[in-house]
Amino acid sequence: MLTITDLAVKFPSRFGDFTAIEDVDMTIAPGEIHGLVGESGAGKSTVGAAVIGLLQTPGYIAGGTLTLGDTDLRDLSDGQAHAIRGDRISMIFQDPQTSLNPLMTIEDQLVETIQAHSDVSHAAALKRAVDLLEDIGIENAAARIKSYPHQFSGGMRQRVVIALAICTDPELIIADEPTTALDVAVQSQVLDLIRRLARDRKIAFMLITHDIGVIAQVADRVTVMRHGKVMETGETAQVLGAPRHPYTRALMDAVPPLDRRIDRFRVPQEADTGPITQDNAAEAWLLEGIEQDPIGLSLSNLCVRFPGTRTSLWRKPDPYVALHDISFDIRPASIMGLVGESGSGKSTLAKAITGLVTPSSGTMTLGDDTLPGGKSRSRHHPSRQLIQMVFQDPYSSLNSRQTIGAILAEPLWFYGFTPDPSDRRRLAASMLELVGMAPDAIDKYPHQFSGGQRQRIAVARTLLARPRFLICDEPTSALDVSIQAEILNLLKDLQAKFGLTILFISHNLAVVRQMADDTAVLRNGRIEEIGSTEALYANPQADYTRTLLSLTPVMPISWQAPTG
Amino acid sequence: MIAFLKRYEGLWLFVHSPAAMIAALVAALILIGAVFAPWIALVNPYDLASFSLFDGLLPPAWEDGANPKYLLGTDDQGRDMISSILYGARLSLVIGIAALTIAAVLGVGLGLAAGYYGGRFDAIIMRIADVQLALPAILTALLIDGIARGILPAAIQQDLRVAVLTLAIALSLWVNFARTARASTFVQMKKEYVQAAIMMGQRPSRVMFVHILPNILGPLLVIMTVDLASAILLEATLSFLGIGLPADSPSLGTLIRIGMQFLLSGEWWILWIPTLFLVALVVSINILGDFLRDVFNPRLR
Numbered sequence: 001m002l003t004i005t006d007l008a009v010k011f012p013s014r015f016g017d018f019t020a021i022e023d024v025d026m027t028i029a030p031g032e033i034h035g036l037v038g039e040s041g042a043g044k045s046t047v048g049a050a051v052i053g054l055l056q057t058p059g060y061i062a063g064g065t066l067t068l069g070d071t072d073l074r075d076l077s078d079g080q081a082h083a084i085r086g087d088r089i090s091m092i093f094q095d096p097q098t099s100l101n102p103l104m105t106i107e108d109q110l111v112e113t114i115q116a117h118s119d120v121s122h123a124a125a126l127k128r129a130v131d132l133l134e135d136i137g138i139e140n141a142a143a144r145i146k147s148y149p150h151q152f153s154g155g156m157r158q159r160v161v162i163a164l165a166i167c168t169d170p171e172l173i174i175a176d177e178p179t180t181a182l183d184v185a186v187q188s189q190v191l192d193l194i195r196r197l198a199r200d201r202k203i204a205f206m207l208i209t210h211d212i213g214v215i216a217q218v219a220d221r222v223t224v225m226r227h228g229k230v231m232e233t234g235e236t237a238q239v240l241g242a243p244r245h246p247y248t249r250a251l252m253d254a255v256p257p258l259d260r261r262i263d264r265f266r267v268p269q270e271a272d273t274g275p276i277t278q279d280n281a282a283e284a285w286l287l288e289g290i291e292q293d294p295i296g297l298s299l300s301n302l303c304v305r306f307p308g309t310r311t312s313l314w315r316k317p318d319p320y321v322a323l324h325d326i327s328f329d330i331r332p333a334s335i336m337g338l339v340g341e342s343g344s345g346k347s348t349l350a351k352a353i354t355g356l357v358t359p360s361s362g363t364m365t366l367g368d369d370t371l372p373g374g375k376s377r378s379r380h381h382p383s384r385q386l387i388q389m390v391f392q393d394p395y396s397s398l399n400s401r402q403t404i405g406a407i408l409a410e411p412l413w414f415y416g417f418t419p420d421p422s423d424r425r426r427l428a429a430s431m432l433e434l435v436g437m438a439p440d441a442i443d444k445y446p447h448q449f450s451g452g453q454r455q456r457i458a459v460a461r462t463l464l465a466r467p468r469f470l471i472c473d474e475p476t477s478a479l480d481v482s483i484q485a486e487i488l489n490l491l492k493d494l495q496a497k498f499g500l501t502i503l504f505i506s507h508n509l510a511v512v513r514q515m516a517d518d519t520a521v522l523r524n525g526r527i528e529e530i531g532s533t534e535a536l537y538a539n540p541q542a543d544y545t546r547t548l549l550s551l552t553p554v555m556p557i558s559w560q561a562p563t564g
Numbered sequence: 565m566i567a568f569l570k571r572y573e574g575l576w577l578f579v580h581s582p583a584a585m586i587a588a589l590v591a592a593l594i595l596i597g598a599v600f601a602p603w604i605a606l607v608n609p610y611d612l613a614s615f616s617l618f619d620g621l622l623p624p625a626w627e628d629g630a631n632p633k634y635l636l637g638t639d640d641q642g643r644d645m646i647s648s649i650l651y652g653a654r655l656s657l658v659i660g661i662a663a664l665t666i667a668a669v670l671g672v673g674l675g676l677a678a679g680y681y682g683g684r685f686d687a688i689i690m691r692i693a694d695v696q697l698a699l700p701a702i703l704t705a706l707l708i709d710g711i712a713r714g715i716l717p718a719a720i721q722q723d724l725r726v727a728v729l730t731l732a733i734a735l736s737l738w739v740n741f742a743r744t745a746r747a748s749t750f751v752q753m754k755k756e757y758v759q760a761a762i763m764m765g766q767r768p769s770r771v772m773f774v775h776i777l778p779n780i781l782g783p784l785l786v787i788m789t790v791d792l793a794s795a796i797l798l799e800a801t802l803s804f805l806g807i808g809l810p811a812d813s814p815s816l817g818t819l820i821r822i823g824m825q826f827l828l829s830g831e832w833w834i835l836w837i838p839t840l841f842l843v844a845l846v847v848s849i850n851i852l853g854d855f856l857r858d859v860f861n862p863r864l865r
Contacts, residue, residue: 014576354763379765389763397756401778414764465764 001204002028002051002172007064009046009055020046020059021228028221030171031202033194035219035236037212037251039480040451043228044208048174051206052089053081068172087117090165094177096157100149106133106160107145110167117168132163136193155186159193166197173197176208183341183507188551191218210480212255213510213553216240224248240555254485256510258554261534264492265485265514282431286466286498289417294333294499295367295386295468297353302326302362304348304525319360322348324525326362330518335495335502337516337533339509339548345525346505350473353503354389355381366469385415388467390491392474394454398446404457405442408432411465428464435460435490452483459490463498470495470502476511488515509552513537521545574859587851594845598654605647606633610813615642624833637833639822645833648819649841655815656845659726660795663733667795668788670734671741676772678742679749690746693739701736701798702805708732709807722810729808733798737791744787748780755779782860789853793846800842816842 008022021043028034036044049055051066053073066073068088076084085091093099101109110129111122120128126145133141136159149157158178165173175194179187195218197203207219215222215236222240223233224247232245243249253266303326305319323345330336340346351357353364358374365371366383377383391397398407408428412418418427429439435456446454455475462470472491476484488511495502504515512519513533520530521544529542540546578584597604607614619642623630630637636645678686696704712728713721752758753776761771796816802808803817804824814822816838823835 356759356763379767381765384763384765387763389760391756391760393756397760399757399775399779411764414766461760 001030003067005065008062009050009059010062011059024230026223028204030204031198033198033205033207033219035215035222036208037215038225042225044225045176048176048208052091086168088171090170090173092161092165092175092178095181096161099161102149105146105148114167132167136163158190172204174206184551216555217553254481256514258510258552264489280430280434282434289466294501296330296332298329298365300327300363303360304352305360322525328530332501333499334517335504335515337512337519338505339512340522344522350471385465387469388462388465389471390458390475393478394451394458397458400446404444408461431460451479455487470500473505583851584855587848590844590848597650598657601650601654605650606644607647609643609648609651617642621831636837639834645837649838652814652816652819656796656799659730659799660792663730663795664792666734667737668741671738672745675742675745676749679746680772693742696739704736705732705802733795740787744783749776752776752779786857793849
């Protein structure tokens with residue numbers, strides 16, 4: 001039905017045309033879910049935008065054909081293209097928070113869309129809207145339709161977005177990362193809905209995602225893209241199960257499996273990540289600085305409350321409980337995994353340990369010493385050096401106005417390790433080598449590096465504080481899978497070499513399984529389950545853990561890379 | 565060449581924006597003229613001995629009855645218009661830049677601290693700023709001027725005119741800086757590099773000035789150019805109203821006030837030439853400010 005041949009999209013710039021995608025061929029049949037997978041910058045979204053005619057200016061289609069049924073999509077006037085959008089092609093966006101108009105009720109948005117595309121009365125449009133909402137799983141739709149978007153939860157909102165997309169009976173829906181902003185439980189509901197719509201209504205889906213697990217779960221056929229070109233296309237089982245292209249193979253290798261633990265990810269050696277050299281000065285410096293044994297952390301009855309929203313001028317507002325009665329021990333030189341959905345309090349816990357948030361009760365003990373919480377921890381407390389943190393977003397964790405050298409020298413200077421600036425520079429350069437970067441990066445600025453490289457620099461900075469306890473807060477969730485594999489390997493190596501104790505926070509159960517010795521499952525600020533990782537994944541005790549595990553998209557065993 | 569321009573994106577935009585180039589040229593000419601006024605100008609308008617009443621009210625060189633020595637004519641005192649304008653611009657720029665510097669230091673410092681500490685400190689600073697915003701700039705200046713006249717002995721009042729004027733202008737401009745600095749600081753405080761610095765236990769002053777300040781300089785620079793134009797205009801307004809600088813040390817505003825008396829008497833140049841000069845100065849600074857805003861905001865390109 002949708003046929004794309006030789007599609008090329010270019011973006012003119014001052015320095016010549018930039019080719020975003022070229023030689024893209026693809027066909028999608030009615031009722032087919034066609035996965036479009038690739039890492040960032042692969043040009044997935046550009047394909048979708050070209051089909052629906054919403055390329056970002058000044059991008060233009062430089063060649064190829066695009067046909068939907070018997071309509072040539074390149075041949076349309078602006079008016080005709082506008083009529084086709086919504087009527088025959090719809091779009092589902094990534095973030096349900098921003099793709100609905102917050103000032104209009106769901107009723108207004110649905111009725112407006114239906115009436116814009118077919119000549120029906122308001123009452124008929126409303127009836128259709130209510131039926132549609134019932135059909136996609138919103139209970140009591142006749143009453144709920146009067147609500148505003150903010151009165152729905154994230155998953156419900158994404159259902160409303162889907163309702164908006166299908167209310168005009170389109171032939172093709174382009175879904176651009178439709179579940180990326182959602183928690184696993186909600187994600188699986190949305191994916192079920194997409195599958196049902198494709199089956200029952202014969203709607204074709206172009207499912208754009210970076211998540212191979214999602215593709216494996218719902219897509220009939222899949223196209224793998226890289227650098228604007230199609231690497232491989234075919235039946236999902238064939239492409240993922242028996243990939244022909246080495247890139248697909250590498251991509252599959254980098255996906256952490258949920259059902260077993262592998263020691264190292266296989267990553268293709270990139271040019272800029274040479275092997276860690278022997279006799280590294282930074283390594284010697286780190287090892288020599290280890291005067292004390294690996295350090296453990298124990299939390300007992302830790303509570304964090306935030307002031308709630310005031311509902312009355314006279315009453316004190318009820319506090320919002322972010323963490324409730326958290327107690328666990330992290331053994332010295334072990335990795336504790338912390339999993340939970342968004343809002344479960346994972347990051348709050350990290351902030352409480354680092355002293356950015358003041359706990360309202362409970363105690364923290366680092367090694368043998370009590371760790372004062374929040375504001376009562378002085379600026380010169382030893383824990384400020386012993387505890388370091390790797391942040392989630394490598395684009396904001398490095399000061400963009402400082403050179404890499406200045407960023408790396410800061411902990412050395414601040415903790416008074418090396419008074420001499422040239423020593424600091426030398427040590428910073430060899431630390432870059434230790435984390436797998438070229439030492440000449442030292443005079444560059446953060447924006448000259450990719451996300452994965454920045455994350456390596458961030459790791460280097462934490463190591464230069466000679467930490468004994470590392471908190472990694474979603475260190476790879478902003479990165480592509482192949483980069484994620486590299487960073488996870490790096491963290492494992494460093495942990496083993498220097499006997500670091502790590503608290504590894506992630507929403508991704510598969511990643512935690514690869515990293516952690518013990519795992520704690522957090523939900524709504526309470527610990528649901530805690531235990532050794534192997535036992536917890538093999539035999540989960542709490543219902544919540546079981547649900548989480550069963551909803552995480554997995555690939556059939558036979559598709560996975562052989563253990564190695 | 566391309567690599568060079570890619571690196572200096574702002575320069576590329578500059579050479580491709582005729583408006584910005586003309587504005588920069590005009591502003592640079594005025595600045596040079598103002599700085600070198602004592603060497604360029606024909607007469608010193610502050611020195612009563614250097615001009616003569618007999619040369620009064622001469623029209624510009626292209627009109628009948630002009631003295632070619634005075635290219636743009638003279639005013640009623642016999643002062644050469646070009647000289648008066650150059651000296652006036654010098655005074656206006658000095659007051660404008662000094663006021664701007666005070667406003668920027670005060671505003672950015674308070675704004676940074678408000679954004680960093682938040683809570684009660686932030687609330688107090690921002691309420692003061694709100695009160696300041698509720699008073700029109702001219703009213704603030706009049707107030708300071710009135711207080712200065714009330715408490716300062718008459719003898720030194722004359723000498724402190726420039727200082728009082730500068731302070732008055734600075735006090736009405738700092739709010740812009742404070743609000744922008746605070747808002748940008750709030751954004752930076754959420755960034756993880758700031759959290760990392762706080763976590764390490766770095767001094768608040770270091771976090772504010774070494775980490776946050778360089779990252780919020782962009783919008784502040786834009787405000788600086790736009791506010792320089794406001795400061796010059798404000799000075800001109802105050803002098804025009806007669807509470808700024810006296811007639812014997814004229815700034816641009818004073819010159820325009822003097823010219824007002826000749827608006828309908830046929831000696832048009834005494835009013836119009838300083839006015840057009842002021843307009844050219846303010847417009848070119850504003851165009852440069854707009855240009856800077858585009859450079860710092862990639863989305864507007």
